[in-house]
Amino acid sequence: MTELHRAEAHPSRGPCLMAVLRMAGLRPTxxxxxxxxxxxxxxxxxxxAEQLHGEAERSGVQVSLATIYNSLHQFRQAGLLREISVDAARSYFDTDTTDHHHFFIEDEQRIEDIPTDSIKIAGIPEAPEGMKVTHVDVIVRVKRTN
Known part of the structure; x- marks a missing residue:
């Protein structure tokens, strides 16, 4: 389904998403x-990125994997997404940008939220001079026992 057809099927979404992108400083291409x-x-x-690329293809959206990566990073820089790096070669993007923590289910290569009240952080170190702490990420790695 093309973007135009999606906007016609959900008229409130097209203009709303355009406004969100514009307010974030992104041109709504x-x-x-x-x-x-x-x-x-x-x-x-x-x-x-690979999951989103597959979803885009199944939805009939013609977009390269490089464009997906670029867009995800632009959305993150604009504050629309939160990036969760599970290792040097793999990142996930979270549509919930509030402070919270995650399980990484290794067997399934999947991220899941940890309930907010499940982790207590007693303190964090002072940031180096001229810097500030922007957020704290806790990733608890788990795998199935059977």
């Missing part, structure tokens, strides 16, 4: 709008 629709039209989620 056809591809950014289509990716924003995939990311933000449903419940909160965690996604990596």
């Amino acid at each position: 056809r591809q950014r709008l289509a990716l924003a629709e995939l990311l933000f039209s449903g419940p909160h989620r965690h996604v990596n």
Whole structure:
């Protein structure tokens, strides 16, 4: 389904997503709008670039994997997504940008939220001179026992 057809099927989403992208300082290109629709039209989620690329292809959105990576990083820089780096080669993007922590289910290569009240951080170190702490990420790695 093309972006135009999606906007016609959900008239309130097209203009709303355009406004969100503009307010974030991003030009609402056809591809950014289509990716924003995939990311933000449903419940909160965690996604990596390859997963989003597959969803885009299944939805009929013509977009390269490089454009997906670029868009995800632009959305993150604009404050629309939170990046969760599980290792040097793998990042997930979270549509919930509030402070919270995650399980990384190693067997499934999947991220899941940890309930907010499940982790207590007693203190964090002072940031080096001229810097400030922007957020704290706790990733608890788990795998199935059977």
